Amino acid sequence: MEFHVTVFSALSALAYLIVGPFAGGLLAGVDRKITAKMQGRYGPPILQPFYDVRKLLEKEAVTVNNGQDFYVMCCLIFMIVTGVLFFSGENLLLVIFTLTTATVFLVIAAYSSNSPYAQIGAERELLQMMSYEPMVLLMAVGMYMVNHSFYVRDIVTSDALSLKLLIGVFIGYMFILTIKFRKSPFDLSMSHHAHQELVKGVTTEFSGRTLAALEVAHWYENVFLLGFVFLFFSNGTWYMAVVGVVVCLLAYFLEILIDNAYARMKWQFTLKSSWLMTIIFGGVNLMLLYFFKAFGIV
């Protein structure tokens, strides 16, 4: 790797490390404000998520067992590692696998508490993972077919506009993004809104610092999830980079809209619909792309 590429990778990873949680927290704050406006309410201050996390850090530490905190910290660390790998331009597959590891740690943390609510939450979290993983992997495959590389830095700088050939994959990814953002109708394992049938799902037994760590992990996660959206729009030019960022924000707005327009669905629907979307939009897209390539059309 050339020297200036290494330096740039290191710098963008560092920027993510520092700016990431602020961007994520701000997104969450804007989310709550827009949600409130959509419901005809005034809503909390934009900085409310930061107040919440600061408060949680001040609270008394109560844990069910010693392992739980360790697992949640692992979840946070792996989430950060995922983002750092992504923003330093590393292999997309590696990014996806680290993301899965982070989520698995969350599931283990929830299971370790022995609380029935957390356990059902953990089971649902696993079901959610089953629902979105195929689509995320197909996205990586599609990125490789168009840009001839799994490396994020190559995908970003290659002059091929991924969206043109991967429009189906993009739609599929937008669909599973609802699951990843924990938005209705797919916020099965844990919801940001009050009173669900599982109390608070996976986070039921977490409080204070542990809950704060999880919230920060979620902020980090949201930022690089939107980074995936950006990949579809980058072709190495600055104006497409601007378009990419704007589309990321629009995507987030769309998720808020969906969140407010739907009630929670059952897990059966989540699994079926996301797999169906994966096959119809992701699978068919990649199959057509394969044939186009074989016959030399693209």
Added chain:
Amino acid sequence: MSYVTKSPWVIHYDGSSCNGCDIEVLACLTPMYDVERFGIINTGNPKHADVFLVTGSINEQNISVVKQRYEQMPEPKIVVAVGICATSGGVFRECYNIKGGVDTVIPVDVYVPGCAARPEAIIDGVVKGLGVLAEKQARMAKLSGSAKTETATDTEQEPDEAIEVRYYGKVDEEPAVGASGEGKGEA
């Protein structure tokens, strides 16, 4: 300044209320009153909550429930008794299975009388409680800062001077405990 006053998360428990006060509690969440503008969230989980909102009186069946919920909440925490039933037993006071107000089982920090307590009074009660919450927080910070021989809960249990909120939402005398209106955010 303590951040606990900026994001008080509430858990609501219905003792043996007639549901009148519960409906008023829920009314606080509606666009009309929108307590989220103070950062107040209605959570269903005692482990996430800072404010324990109890409506209705305590009966023999729910003593253990109320106690357990209170114990599950991490410090600092406050208890707000909403409605005259939660304050003293109210019209159910003489019933064979009623033990009395919430303070017969757990320490109460703010009393919000009224039958039913108005949403304005409930919000006022929670906001008044924030002062107590901040004080508890400060005491906790001081404890963990100095010698860690005493556990935070030891001092937390000592009964605070309770505040009363009139049901029409006004307080005649200034409460003994510094109840500031902090946490009102930008409302």
